[in-house]
Amino acid sequence: MLASPAKIFASTVLDKLWKRVTRGGNLVDLDDEARHQLRITAKKLRYAAEFFSPLCMGKAETKRHKRFITAMEGLQDQLGSLNDLATAPDMLSKLALSGVPGAGDLVSAADKARF
Known part of the structure; x- marks a missing residue:
């Protein structure tokens, strides 16, 4: 059956990406660049999992x-929000909006604690 070798290949690919995601450590302790790289890896893992979805057979496997x-969508959303917080000050500066009243309220270090 061809599905079996494909499932082994998919499992190998997904395991490799999963290990890269999980070795990132505690999200709170990561610097902005490391968190951004984790976001990219998480996106690759999700897209790979979606690509291999036809290999899921049976109700339990499909549900899982x-x-x-x-x-993974939730993780990507959280990492995306943290990335937005990290890049917003630079973006505001590039757009010459840093000095506009209320601009500082858009992004603060306290916001990271929410995620």
């Missing part, structure tokens, strides 16, 4: 796969 994709 959907839960994983949902969790």
